[in-house]
Amino acid sequence: MIVMHIDVNSAFLSWTAAYEQQQGIDRDIRKVASVIGGNEQNRHGIVLARSILAKKFKIQTGMSLMEARRQCPNLLVVPPDYQVYVRASKTLREYLYKFTPDVEVFSIDECFLRFTDLNKEEALSLACKIKEDVKNIFGYTINIGISKNKLLAKMAGNFEKPDKCHTCFPEEIKEKLWPLPVEDLFMVGRKTKVKLNRWGIYTIGDLAKTDPNLLFKSIGVYGHMIYAYANGIDGSIFKASPPIKSVGNSSTLKFDVIDTEIAHAIILSLVEMTAWRLREAEMMCKVVSVGIKDKDFNYISRQKKLPYFTDCTKDIYKNICALFDKNWDSRPIRQLGVSVSGLEFAKFQQLSMLKDKNLLKNEKLDKVIDSIREKYGDTAVIRGIFANSELSPILGGYPDDEYPGMSSIL
Amino acid sequence: MKILNEPIKVMVIFHPNKGLESGKIEPVKFRLEDQVVRIQKIQKIYEENIIGNKRIVFVCQHNGKDIYELKYETDSKTWYLFKK
Numbered sequence: 001m002i003v004m005h006i007d008v009n010s011a012f013l014s015w016t017a018a019y020e021q022q023q024g025i026d027r028d029i030r031k032v033a034s035v036i037g038g039n040e041q042n043r044h045g046i047v048l049a050r051s052i053l054a055k056k057f058k059i060q061t062g063m064s065l066m067e068a069r070r071q072c073p074n075l076l077v078v079p080p081d082y083q084v085y086v087r088a089s090k091t092l093r094e095y096l097y098k099f100t101p102d103v104e105v106f107s108i109d110e111c112f113l114r115f116t117d118l119n120k121e122e123a124l125s126l127a128c129k130i131k132e133d134v135k136n137i138f139g140y141t142i143n144i145g146i147s148k149n150k151l152l153a154k155m156a157g158n159f160e161k162p163d164k165c166h167t168c169f170p171e172e173i174k175e176k177l178w179p180l181p182v183e184d185l186f187m188v189g190r191k192t193k194v195k196l197n198r199w200g201i202y203t204i205g206d207l208a209k210t211d212p213n214l215l216f217k218s219i220g221v222y223g224h225m226i227y228a229y230a231n232g233i234d235g236s237i238f239k240a241s242p243p244i245k246s247v248g249n250s251s252t253l254k255f256d257v258i259d260t261e262i263a264h265a266i267i268l269s270l271v272e273m274t275a276w277r278l279r280e281a282e283m284m285c286k287v288v289s290v291g292i293k294d295k296d297f298n299y300i301s302r303q304k305k306l307p308y309f310t311d312c313t314k315d316i317y318k319n320i321c322a323l324f325d326k327n328w329d330s331r332p333i334r335q336l337g338v339s340v341s342g343l344e345f346a347k348f349q350q351l352s353m354l355k356d357k358n359l360l361k362n363e364k365l366d367k368v369i370d371s372i373r374e375k376y377g378d379t380a381v382i383r384g385i386f387a388n389s390e391l392s393p394i395l396g397g398y399p400d401d402e403y404p405g406m407s408s409i410l
Numbered sequence: 411m412k413i414l415n416e417p418i419k420v421m422v423i424f425h426p427n428k429g430l431e432s433g434k435i436e437p438v439k440f441r442l443e444d445q446v447v448r449i450q451k452i453q454k455i456y457e458e459n460i461i462g463n464k465r466i467v468f469v470c471q472h473n474g475k476d477i478y479e480l481k482y483e484t485d486s487k488t489w490y491l492f493k494k
Contacts, residue, residue: 015461018460019463021460022458023414023415024414024415024490025415026414084463087461087462087463090462091459091462092462138459138460138462139460139461
């Protein structure tokens with residue numbers, strides 16, 4: 001079996017750059033110190049992607065734009081365009097299906113391909129062809145990592161960027177993986193790095209040769225996992241089919257929210273978007289969850305399993321509000337998010353006695369609202385509480401859970 | 411004159427899916443700043459698919475020497491003029 005990891009080189013930035021070139025805008029943001037960053041006035045001001053030159057100024061993804069400007073005063077900040085990104089991601093994926101039906105989407109700019117009929121040489125030449133084709137057809141560069149499992153393929157994809165194909169087969173681990181610093185290993189973050197360094201573990205090789213029991217005693221099951229990863233062992237299965245695992249929307253708010261009523265209204269506007277996307281995908285959910293980030297950036301998320309499947313806006317909203325009321329500690333809220341998971345196709349469904357008796361009516365209402373919005377625009381029909389209010393009736397756009405930005409599950 | 415990606419009004423023939431010119435798209439003339447420009451010669455037709463945004467590109471020749479491009483964006487169903 002061969003697994004390939006496809007990674008778009010500084011995705012948002014390359015996609016914006018290619019799009020600008022197509023639009024005839026006379027600049028290449030890839031060639032200057034530039035970042036893709038959100039709207040600072042609405043407090044979405046962080047670096048989402050950076051160019052290679054911006055990297056030289058030590059600008060990191062996730063840094064605030066203010067900080068980034070301090071590092072590089074002439075920094076070019078370009079706003080993101082999620083519609084462009086979603087389309088780019090989708091067409092890349094459709095293109096990859098030409099080579100294998102086994103495509104696992106890992107995030108908006110990363111996916112895994114599985115082949116069962118290739119040997120190593122064939123895999124490498126196919127990867128080079130894919131890489132060149134993507135550059136020529138779609139106008140941006142990718143990295144491809146090739147190996148026997150997802151972990152090693154992902155590690156290989158990160159070796160040297162941009163526009164490269166690398167292999168990291170199990171027999172190459174010693175030479176290619178082990179000399180790398182331990183923080184380069186998947187799932188080893190800043191905090192773990194400090195701990196490992198304290199124990200004298202500096203490279204992935206050091207970690208691979210440590211006693212796993214020692215790691216287990218100090219950092220638990222996680223220790224076993226990174227030990228296995230360092231040795232190139234990854235037992236995860238290849239999840240080709242289900243295209244979506246969860247649907248959700250979140251938004252950093254324009255002001256800190258201290259009032260339950262406003263918080264509920266914001267939840268409603270997020271649910272409007274999420275539930276619509278859920279119905280659009282012809283799915284129903286069984287689990288609802290809410291995420292709250294307070295003004296000090298403390299984040300909690302809580303979820304609840306429902307006794308039935310639903311795709312009804314009102315139903316999801318009511319359950320999320322109940323969850324919110326139970327878990328919110330009244331501290332000012334900076335960011336709110338809702339998501340639904342435990343998805344199942346909506347074609348057939350088990351009737352439930354536990355559902356609200358008005359549910360059938362509400363489901364019909366949802367369908368009508370959806371079709372009106374499709375025909376006349378998103379704000380053609382809005383809920384009464386948003387009339388004459390500052391709040392936007394539908395919130396969230398970037399399908400962030402369809403493509404989990406940072407997933408710890410391989 | 412440098413015009414890049416200017417949305418324009420175009421008069422086009424969409425040939426039906428049969429016969430010699432099956433399915434062909436043939437721009438005839440377009441309007442640019444109150445001026446109607448007749449398309450004299452189409453040199454080449456190709457498709458570009460930059461980051462999945464599909465456009466059909468018509469490379470046109472004017473007065474035997476000037477080259478410009480008309481691009482039809484399929485998603486937005488809009489015509490654009492490119493001239494360097």
